[in-house]
Amino acid sequence: ITHLKNKTLLVKEEDVTDTAAQGGEEEDEDALPHSEILDIFEEGLARLVQDPLLCDLPIQVTLEEVNSQIALEYGQAMTVRVLKADSEVMPIVVVQNATVLDLKKAICRFMELKQQREGGVKHISWRYVWRTYHLVFQGEKLEDDKMRLKDYGIRNRDEVTFMKRLRKK
Numbered sequence: 001i002t003h004l005k006n007k008t009l010l011v012k013e014e015d016v017t018d019t020a021a022q023g024g025e026e027e028d029e030d031a032l033p034h035s036e037i038l039d040i041f042e043e044g045l046a047r048l049v050q051d052p053l054l055c056d057l058p059i060q061v062t063l064e065e066v067n068s069q070i071a072l073e074y075g076q077a078m079t080v081r082v083l084k085a086d087s088e089v090m091p092i093v094v095v096q097n098a099t100v101l102d103l104k105k106a107i108c109r110f111m112e113l114k115q116q117r118e119g120g121v122k123h124i125s126w127r128y129v130w131r132t133y134h135l136v137f138q139g140e141k142l143e144d145d146k147m148r149l150k151d152y153g154i155r156n157r158d159e160v161t162f163m164k165r166l167r168k169k
Contacts, residue, residue: 060117064109068093078156080149082107082135085162094149101145103160104130136163 032040048066049057057065071077072093080103082090092106108126115121135142137152137160154160 081159083161100142134163
């Protein structure tokens with residue numbers, strides 16, 4: 001990736017120099033077209049994802065996912081397993097001192113990325129979801145968005161459940 005960054009910087013510097021020196025009429029023969037830069041980047045990313053530390057990540061990985069995986073390895077983050085009603089488990093990565101709100105945002109981001117990769121429903125009303133469902137850990141509802149997950153006793157690899165709220169009559 002360092003090679004790629006240097007190459008990209010080189011292209012940008014040359015473009016600026018050419019534009020200033022020649023009025024933007026001629027292109028430098030060393031400048032790479034955007035498509036080639038993208039190919040170089042994707043090759044580098046594919047090699048990076050083959051690393052044993054990052055091999056669990058999807059092919060179309062985002063920088064956010066790479067950073068999360070690295071933070072996990074260094075103990076700066078934890079994985080909270082969120083169990084949905086259909087028994088699907090979502091591995092959600094949050095920082096060690098995350099709040100309930102941080103967990104909710106991470107769940108939203110996880111679902112957005114999943115939908116982009118797999119297709120399906122285009123829009124989820126998260127306002128509706130949080131009005132209709134609780135997050136529950138060991139029978140306790142995670143109701144205070146400002147409270148830290150640690151304060152609820154949630155640790156790395158603990159399981160939190162989506163639980164439908166009961167209507168008040």
